[in-house]
Every structure is written in C-alpha cells, then in structure tokens.
Amino acid sequence: MEAANGATGSSKPPQNGQNEGGSDFKLKFCTVCASNQNRSMEGHLRLAEAKFPVISFGTGSLVRLPGPSITQPNVYKFNETSYDGIYRELEEKDPRLYRANGLLNMLNRNRSIKWGPERWQDWQVGVPRLKHQKDQGSQGMEGGVADIVITCEERCWDAVVDDLLARGSPLNRPVHVINIDIKDNHEEASVGGKAMVDLANSLNKVAAEERDKIGTAAFDGGSAAGRSGFDERVPEVLGDWQERWPKLPATWTLAWF
Amino acid sequence: MAAAVKTLSVAEQIQQLNEARKIVLENASYYDRIVKGILPIIGPTSPVELRRWGAEFLAESLSTPVLNSRDKENLTVAILDTLRLLLESQGEDPLVLKASIIAAASAYPIAMRWIIHNSYHKESWDAMTAIKARILRIWDGAASPVKVCCVKFAQRVVLAQTASNGMEYKTNGLDVSLAMVPPNHPLLDHRLLEAEAAGLLDRMLAVLQDNSSDALLVDATLNCLSILVRSRPSTSNRIMNTVLGFNPLKLANSPMTPKTKVLIKSMEKTTRMLLIHLLKRDPSNALAPRIQQHVERLMRSRAEIFDDSNRKRAYAPPPANEYDNAKRQKVNGDPQQAAPVQVWTPGPQSLAAVFSLTNIMGLQGFDATQVPAALTAKINTKCLASMSPQVLDHAVNTIRTRLATLYALAPPVQPPVLNPDTSPLGVDEDDDDYEPDFYAAEDNEQILNKLDSAPTDKSLIRGPTDVALAPLGPFKLPAPPLVDSQVAAKVGQATSSRVFAPLPSLEEGALRKPKAGINRLAASTYDRDSWLTLITRLATRSAIEDASSSIGIKGEDGAVTTAARATTTPHLSNMIRELLYNYVLEDWRRRIEVAVAWLCEEWYNDQLTKRAGTGAPLHYERWALRLVDGFLSYITAQDKVLTRFLAEIPELSRPLLGRLKALCGDPTKVQLALTSLLYLVMMRPPVREVALDTVAGIWMEYEDARPLASKYLVKWRPGFIESQQQIKAQ
Numbered sequence: 001m002e003a004a005n006g007a008t009g010s011s012k013p014p015q016n017g018q019n020e021g022g023s024d025f026k027l028k029f030c031t032v033c034a035s036n037q038n039r040s041m042e043g044h045l046r047l048a049e050a051k052f053p054v055i056s057f058g059t060g061s062l063v064r065l066p067g068p069s070i071t072q073p074n075v076y077k078f079n080e081t082s083y084d085g086i087y088r089e090l091e092e093k094d095p096r097l098y099r100a101n102g103l104l105n106m107l108n109r110n111r112s113i114k115w116g117p118e119r120w121q122d123w124q125v126g127v128p129r130l131k132h133q134k135d136q137g138s139q140g141m142e143g144g145v146a147d148i149v150i151t152c153e154e155r156c157w158d159a160v161v162d163d164l165l166a167r168g169s170p171l172n173r174p175v176h177v178i179n180i181d182i183k184d185n186h187e188e189a190s191v192g193g194k195a196m197v198d199l200a201n202s203l204n205k206v207a208a209e210e211r212d213k214i215g216t217a218a219f220d221g222g223s224a225a226g227r228s229g230f231d232e233r234v235p236e237v238l239g240d241w242q243e244r245w246p247k248l249p250a251t252w253t254l255a256w257f
Numbered sequence: 258m259a260a261a262v263k264t265l266s267v268a269e270q271i272q273q274l275n276e277a278r279k280i281v282l283e284n285a286s287y288y289d290r291i292v293k294g295i296l297p298i299i300g301p302t303s304p305v306e307l308r309r310w311g312a313e314f315l316a317e318s319l320s321t322p323v324l325n326s327r328d329k330e331n332l333t334v335a336i337l338d339t340l341r342l343l344l345e346s347q348g349e350d351p352l353v354l355k356a357s358i359i360a361a362a363s364a365y366p367i368a369m370r371w372i373i374h375n376s377y378h379k380e381s382w383d384a385m386t387a388i389k390a391r392i393l394r395i396w397d398g399a400a401s402p403v404k405v406c407c408v409k410f411a412q413r414v415v416l417a418q419t420a421s422n423g424m425e426y427k428t429n430g431l432d433v434s435l436a437m438v439p440p441n442h443p444l445l446d447h448r449l450l451e452a453e454a455a456g457l458l459d460r461m462l463a464v465l466q467d468n469s470s471d472a473l474l475v476d477a478t479l480n481c482l483s484i485l486v487r488s489r490p491s492t493s494n495r496i497m498n499t500v501l502g503f504n505p506l507k508l509a510n511s512p513m514t515p516k517t518k519v520l521i522k523s524m525e526k527t528t529r530m531l532l533i534h535l536l537k538r539d540p541s542n543a544l545a546p547r548i549q550q551h552v553e554r555l556m557r558s559r560a561e562i563f564d565d566s567n568r569k570r571a572y573a574p575p576p577a578n579e580y581d582n583a584k585r586q587k588v589n590g591d592p593q594q595a596a597p598v599q600v601w602t603p604g605p606q607s608l609a610a611v612f613s614l615t616n617i618m619g620l621q622g623f624d625a626t627q628v629p630a631a632l633t634a635k636i637n638t639k640c641l642a643s644m645s646p647q648v649l650d651h652a653v654n655t656i657r658t659r660l661a662t663l664y665a666l667a668p669p670v671q672p673p674v675l676n677p678d679t680s681p682l683g684v685d686e687d688d689d690d691y692e693p694d695f696y697a698a699e700d701n702e703q704i705l706n707k708l709d710s711a712p713t714d715k716s717l718i719r720g721p722t723d724v725a726l727a728p729l730g731p732f733k734l735p736a737p738p739l740v741d742s743q744v745a746a747k748v749g750q751a752t753s754s755r756v757f758a759p760l761p762s763l764e765e766g767a768l769r770k771p772k773a774g775i776n777r778l779a780a781s782t783y784d785r786d787s788w789l790t791l792i793t794r795l796a797t798r799s800a801i802e803d804a805s806s807s808i809g810i811k812g813e814d815g816a817v818t819t820a821a822r823a824t825t826t827p828h829l830s831n832m833i834r835e836l837l838y839n840y841v842l843e844d845w846r847r848r849i850e851v852a853v854a855w856l857c858e859e860w861y862n863d864q865l866t867k868r869a870g871t872g873a874p875l876h877y878e879r880w881a882l883r884l885v886d887g888f889l890s891y892i893t894a895q896d897k898v899l900t901r902f903l904a905e906i907p908e909l910s911r912p913l914l915g916r917l918k919a920l921c922g923d924p925t926k927v928q929l930a931l932t933s934l935l936y937l938v939m940m941r942p943p944v945r946e947v948a949l950d951t952v953a954g955i956w957m958e959y960e961d962a963r964p965l966a967s968k969y970l971v972k973w974r975p976g977f978i979e980s981q982q983q984i985k986a987q
Binding site: 124125126127128130142143145158161162164165166168169170171172173174210211229230231232234235236238239240242243250251252253254255256 | 279282283316317320321322323351352355359362363400401402403405406409410412413430431472473476477480481483484487488514515516517518519520522523526527530531533534537538
C-alpha cells in the first residue's frame with residue numbers, strides 16, 4: 001500500500017513492508033535511547049535512509065538536553081514538545097552556546113525526521129501509526145509494531161525489557177531487543193548509527209533468506225537441521241556483527257509485545 | 258470478493274489485500290467485514306504468499322488494541338475454522354505456522370470468554386480445543402522459532418485457566434481467568450482446566466528445568482513468565498523455584514565463539530531482568546532474599562566469565578598530565594614515608610607509642626577506645642581487605658624493627674628477652690616469608706605476650722593506655738576443662754541442632770556443575786545439597802555411634818534389643834537422625850529427595866555394619882518406616898511423590914508396603930496406593946512378589962479398592978481372583 005509511491009524505485013509491483021517474500025522484504029526497526037534526541041535519532045535517520053521502516057523512542061522520564069551548566073539542563077516533556085519548538089527556544093536563549101555544543105545542529109536534523117521526542121513507556125504498541133506519514137522511515141510502520149528494538153545504552157535496554165515484562169505481553173508478538181552500547185556524544189552516535197545500519201542489513205539479509213525458503217520440505221517430518229528460522233539466527237548474526245564492532249558491546253533477548 | 262480476486266496474480270492480490278489492511282488500520286469498524294471477506298482467500302489451498310499474509314493479518318487483527326473484546330469475540334468465532342485448517346494442513350510453511358499460532362494465542366482467552374457466556378455454541382469451543390491440541394502436538398517436534406510461539410500459546414492457556422488475583426490489565430484478554438468460569442458450566446470443568454494449565458506450565462518450564470542452552474527458547478519463556486507470577490498466584494512458587502534453579506551460565510563451559518558469548522550474556526541478563534523486575538514489584542515476597550542473592554551471584558559469575566575487556570565501558574586512564582589529577586587525593590602515599598622515626602629512650606613505653614604509625618600529632622592523640630569494639634572490627638576488616646600488601650608489609654616491618662630496638666634498649670635484668678628463639682627478629686631479611694598466621698608469627702605473638710603480661714587482646718582494644726613493659730615469660734593458654742560424656746552429649750545435642758541452622762539460608766545448588774556422579778564429593782560446594790549430604794553422613798557414619806554401640810554390646814550383653822537400645826541411649830547420630838526426620842517432615846513433599854538420599858546412606862551403612870559383623874544396631878528399616886508413617890498421615894490423593902519415594906529408596910520390606918495397605922482405608926487414596934504398588938511391580942522386579950501380595954491383601958481387605966486392584970491382579974497374578982472367588986463360593 002504505502003510503497004505504492006515507489007520507495008524502491010524499481011519497476012516491480014510495489015509491495016509493502018509486511019508481507020512480500022523475496023529481497024524487498026524489510027524488517028521493522030525501533031531505536032531507543034534516553035531522550036530520543038541524539039543516539040536513537042541518529043539511528044532512526046540512518047535506518048530510514050537505508051529504507052528500513054523505523055520509529056524511535058526515549059526511555060527517560062523527561063527529555064534532558066545540556067544547558068549553560070551541568071546543574072541547569074534544559075528539560076522538556078515527552079510527546080508534548082516538538083523538536084522544532086525546542087530548536088526555536090534554544091536558539092532564542094543562547095544561539096552561540098547551543099550552536100557551539102552542537103545542540104541546534106542536532107535538533108535541526110531531528111525536526112526533519114519527525115515531529116517530536118516520544119517516550120517508550122507511553123507507546124501503545126499495535127495501535128496503527130497512520131498520522132506519522134511525514135516521519136522518515138514511517139513506510140511500513142503503519143501497524144505500529146516492530147520486529148527489532150535497538151537500544152543505545154544498557155540502562156535503556158533494561159527499561160525496555162522491564163516495561164515489556166510489565167505490559168504482560170498482550171499482543172503475543174515476539175520482538176528481538178538488542179542493546180548496543182553507544183556513548184552519548186555526536187561522534188559516537190554517528191559511529192553507532194553506522195553500526196546499526198550494518199546490523200540491520202545483516203539481520204534483514206537473513207530474514208529475507210528465511211522468507212525465501214517457501215514451503216520448507218515438509219515441516220512435520222523434517223529433521224531439525226535446515227529448519228532454523230530467522231529468530232534462531234539472530235544470535236549468530238549479532239555475534240558476527242560484534243566481531244566487526246568490538247567497541248560497541250551488545251546484548252540481546254527475545255521478548256514479547 | 259473471493260471470486261473476483263482469484264483471477265488476479267498473487268502479487269496483485271497482495272497489493273489489494275494491503276489496501277484492505279490500510280482501510281482497517283484507518284477505521285477499525287471495518288475489521289469484521291474485511292476479515293470475514295479475506296478468509297476464503299487465505300485458506301490452506303492458497304499460494305503460500307497469501308497464506309503468510311493471511312495468517313499474519315489474522316494475528317494482527319486478533320491482537321490489535323483498538324478493538325474491544327466484544328468485537329474480537331465476533332472475529333474470533335469467525336476465524337477459528339480457517340485457523341484450524343491452516344494449523345492442521347501438513348507440511349505448512351513455518352512462517353504461516355508461527356503467525357497462526359500467535360493468532361491462536363490471542364484467540365484463546367477470547368474464545369474462552371465467549372464460551373463462558375455462550376455455552377450453547379459448542380462448535381466454536383470444539384474448534385478452539387482442536388487448535389489447542391494441534392499446537393501442543395506441533396510443540397514437540399518444531400524448530401525453535403515455532404516452538405517459541407507454542408510456548409507463548411501455552412502461556413495464554415495457563416493465564417486463562419488459572420485463578421487470578423485481579424491484578425492484571427483488563428485489555429487483550431489478559432484478565433480472562435479461571436475465576437470467570439461459572440462452577441456449573443456445561444463445557445468448562447474447573448478442575449480439568451486447572452489441571453491442564455498446571456501441566457502446560459510444567460511443560461513450559463521444562464526448558465529451564467533441563468537447563469537448556471537454546472537461548473531463543475529460554476529467553477522467550479522467561480520473558481512471558483512475569484505476568485503469570487504477578488497475576489496468577491498459584492503459579493508463582495513453581496515458577497520462581499524453577500527460575501532460581503536455572504543456571505543461564507552453563508554454556509560458559511563450552512568454547513567461546515562470538516555466538517555463544519551472545520547466548521550466554523542473553524540468558525544471564527534475561528534471567529536477571531526477570532528476577533529484578535519481580536523483586537521490584539513485590540519486595541516483601543518471602544523469596545526476596547533468595548532472589549537478591551541469586552541476582553548477585555549471577556552478576557558475579559558473569560563478571561568472572563567475561564573479563565574486564567567485555568564490560569560495559571572499560572576504564573580509560575586519563576592522560577598523565579591531565580590537570581584534574583591535582584584534585585585527586587593520593588591515598589597510597591609512599592609507604593616508606595608513612596612511619597615516623599621514633600627516638601626511644603630506655604624505660605617503659607606505651608603500647609600506643611610502639612604501634613603508632615602516623616606522623617600527624619592529632620591522630621596520634623586519638624583515643625581509639627572511644628570507637629565501639631564492633632565498629633573497630635568492621636573498620637579493620639575493611640582496611641585489611643583493601644590495603645595493598647606493600648603497605649601492610651612495611652607497617653609490620655616498622656613495628657618489628659621498633660620492637661627489636663626496644664629489646665636492645667631494655668635493661669639486661671630481663672634475660673628472657675634475649676631468648677635465642679626470638680632474638681633474630683628484625684634481622685630477618687626475607688620479608689616475603691612473613692605471614693600473619695598464628696604459627697608463622699609465633700615470634701611476634703610471643704613478643705606481644707612478653708610486652709604485656711595481661712591478656713593482649715583486651716589491652717589492645719582498650720587502646721593506648723600506658724602499659725609498662727611488664728616482666729616477660731612464655732605465655733600459655735589455660736588448659737580447657739575436661740569434658741565428660743554427659744556434658745559432651747548435651748553440647749553435642751545443641752551442636753547437632755545448629756548443624757541444621759544454615760539450611761534455610763543456603764541457596765539451592767543453582768549453579769550446580771554437571772553431575773559428577775559417583776565421584777561427587779560430599780560437600781564440594783556450599784549449597785544446600787552438599788550441606789544435606791554432610792548432615793546425612795554425620796547421622797549415618799559418625800564415629801561416636803560406632804564407639805558407643807560397641808561399648809553397649811560389651812556392657813549390656815545383648816539383653817536389651819538393639820532397637821530399644823537405640824532409642825534409650827540418645828547417641829549423637831540418633832539425635833541428628835531425629836532432627837533430619839523433623840526436617841524432612843516439615844516440608845516432605847519437597848524434601849522427599851533428602852529423605853531418599855538419607856535412606857540410601859542408612860542402607861549403605863547398614864550393609865557395612867552387617868559385613869563388619871559387630872552386631873551394631875541397624876537403622877534403615879526403622880527410619881524408613883518412620884518416614885513413611887510420617888508422610889502417610891498427611892498424604893492426599895494427588896501426592897504422586899509417594900510413588901517416587903517408594904521407587905527410589907533402596908530396600909522395601911513387607912511391613913513398609915503394609916503401610917500402603919492401611920492407606921486404602923481411605924477410598925480417595927486407593928488409587929494412589931495401588932498405582933504406587935503397580936509401579937513397583939513393573940519397575941522393581943525384586944519386590945514384585947511382595948508388592949503383589951500387598952495388592953492381593955488390599956483386594957481381600959478393602960471392598961472399595963477391588964475394581965482397581967482386580968485390574969492389576971488380572972494382569973500380574975492371573976488366576977488369583979478366580980481362586981479367591983472359588984474359595985468364597987465354597
């Protein structure tokens with residue numbers, strides 16, 4: 001449906017992110033950091049540029065951005081403040097400072113990706129996301145669920161897993177939750193974003209391979225070998241990825257929405 | 258609609274379906290029409306792409322939070338047949354299976370709620386039951402990704418068929434529970450549902466119990482247990498014990514590939530997250546200390562397995578010339594500078610002066626007696642633990658040198674000071690040999706004694722009182738008072754009860770290493786199992802028992818029977834046995850393993866005693882009977898543990914099985930007794946005859962037990978019943 005406007009630009013019949021087999025298949029991603037500003041948004045952008053359906057969240061109680069001193073952070077509410085609003089407020093406060101520390105630059109990027117920072121804990125999983133069509137990476141996310149959640153810090157991974165446990169897994173939908181430890185600064189976020197795309201590509205390749213195995217020689221009578229599915233291959237993919245990115249320690253679990 | 262679509266290619270159809278999906282996402286009120294419309298297209302005969310799309314769409318429709326449960330009931334009832342066909346078609350694509358099972362997991366509580374209120378609609382419940390049966394069959398042989406979905410399905414069944422505490426959310430059928438089923442429902446039987454749920458929970462937990470290394474399955478299972486523990490109280494103990502018994506680090510013994518690293522970390526972290534999650538939400542839980550302990554232990558073991566390089570953020574040492582170094586206090590100053598140079602004058606010195614190691618006058622004048630002794634002890638332990646060995650060595654050497662100087666200065670009136678054993682002090686160059694151990698530090702201790710004839714410790718705790726260098730002499734501990742056997746017995750009794758004290762606080766052997774089998778050492782780890790092994794061996798093989806019993810034989814000449822003697826003279830081992838007996842009976846259902854292990858030890862010991870031929874009393878039979886008597890007074894019809902107990906203990910006698918016969922006096926327990934006996938008949942040929950005799954006895958004695966007993970007798974002792982009937986007839 002949404003792919004009808006030719007996201008892939010190919011001559012093939014346009015297909016959506018959920019159901020087609022073959023190489024056009026795209027896993028749905030969700031990136032998470034503390035404030036949904038730096039690391040998760042870098043990941044959001046990179047994944048969207050790589051044509052993956054993606055959404056992003058923060059797990060903190062409030063959006064916290066550095067202020068004039070360490071004791072005076074700029075604090076905003078999730079879901080109620082737009083990137084654009086924050087941008088304009090900070091620009092008014094002290095354009096020199098916030099340009100020098102990269103905040104304005106970051107907010108400018110963010111406001112081109114989506115409306116505002118969203119809080120993980122307030123996300124109603126499974127409620128259709130149709131009002132986000134202008135967001136980058138929104139194509140394929142209409143169902144309001146993700147296959148892979150990537151967090152950028154152990155603390156956020158803990159918050160996500162704990163929240164999923166608390167929700168009681170009402171949707172019965174499996175989700176891989178992967179943490180990549182990225183330091184909260186622009187340089188590391190950029191490296192982390194690249195690593196995320198690498199991981200997403202590796203995972204998607206495996207998922208597409210598994211989708212292509214149509215029919216699978218008689219499931220009921222088949223032997224265990226050769227029947228491994230995408231889910232089973234995730235740890236292997238992550239292990240290989242970790243070898244390529246040894247400075248970004250990763251953690252993984254299979255949780256439920 | 259279906260007819261129109263059939264003429265299109267698969268890709269075109271999917272495109273149309275996607276359009277349809279978009280419509281329902283925009284407006285949920287179309288779900289009913291669209292779902293029912295697509296059902297004919299996605300049946301088992303459609304192309305696999307359509308089946309995949311369809312199954313995933315069904316899963317999405319049944320789980321969407323935008324529909325309320327009433328709408329979902331209608332959907333579910335309409336979907337069930339298609340779902341059943343998809344699941345039951347042979348060789349189905351794994352992705353279709355996965356999505357269908359997930360859809361079934363969402364459908365289950367809804368279907369159950371529907372049938373609770375609409376019991377006339379039997380066919381929908383039949384379809385759901387068939388789906389359930391099919392999924393539970395698929396579970397066994399499936400690949401992990403499909404299995405994972407089966408686990409989730411089972412979780413929803415358990416959730417729906419267990420009584421809730423009303424703590425769960427009222428959405429998505431999480432609130433459907435056994436409590437909603439009316440007691441007189443024509444299709445749903447409370448007990449059956451509950452029993453099925455218990456069985457499924459066991460099956461779910463099996464993956465943890467077997468300590469599986471399939472991280473996908475382990476994680477998926479752990480991640481769906483939280484709501485069960487929180488909202489279905491009857492499952493929580495079972496789950497908690499299993500999770501606490503699960504060792505996620507077992508894989509660490511295998512070679513560390515990148516993949517195994519991911520797997521180990523994942524299982525450990527997931528286990529820990531679940532435990533922390535539960536602890537946070539119920540900190541007053543009785544298991545809380547155990548959970549806490551377990552979490553800490555997991556973290557320690559994980560840290561041991563993954564060295565520092567793998568930790569979150571390796572500490573990067575700051576550049577050497579960084580300015581903020583100035584802010585850091587130097588805690589470890591050069592030890593050579595730390596001790597003041599004392600100038601000693603001949604004559605008495607205070608202990609404080611001898612042992613002070615600081616240059617700061619204020620600190621030297623500090624009255625250490627003001628610090629409570631307990632606090633001092635704590636501070637000392639902490640300091641000693643964190644102190645670098647160089648600093649300690651240096652301090653000790655400084656004191657040594659000082660003492661040596663003092664001796665040199667001391668007036669020659671005290672010849673013991675120049676004792677050749679102690680004089681080489683301070684000249685000792687080899688500092689590495691110094692160990693703060695009683696024996697190795699003998700010289701030092703002696704000097705301390707000589708310095709202070711009063712009890713050393715006391716004066717040290719009291720602090721820097723001026724104690725003169727008192728006349729010196731070798732220090733001897735007073736001889737301990739003699740202990741006669743009565744006092745020993747009394748003390749022994751107290752001691753043996755203390756032996757049991759650590760049991761509740763000991764952890765279960767969660768991190769148990771792979772079973773060592775016969776080479777196992779009794780107490781190689783400090784967990785509950787090994788401690789119990791130690792206790793059982795104390796009871797069965799203590800030396801005191803042997804000594805006293807052999808004396809008993811000589812003195813009493815066999816006039817008193819062995820059993821009577823064992824009860825009249827409370828030997829230490831019998832006291833322990835008594836305590837062990839009480840321990841087992843306190844919670845016999847769960848401590849049956851302890852009982853079995855103990856009886857095995859008793860039996861072994863009896864065999865040794867028989868072989869030695871000393872005529873010492875035998876214990877096995879007596880304690881086995883006592884244990885069985887103990888259990889039987891509390892046993893209920895569900896306690897299959899009895900069967901297990903009888904199967905596992907090393908020897909069965911007629912009196913023991915006779916107890917089972919008595920059990921049949923209660924008609925509800927007939928089945929338990931007879932099944933236990935049948936098991937023995939089948940699995941333990943040596944006691945087959947005895948067991949059959951018992952069954953025969955039951956047949957003759959208890960009218961109520963006849964139907965079942967005769968079933969077994971017909972099979973295993975053909976002709977018996979006929980002969981009895983003939984006898985009766987005559």
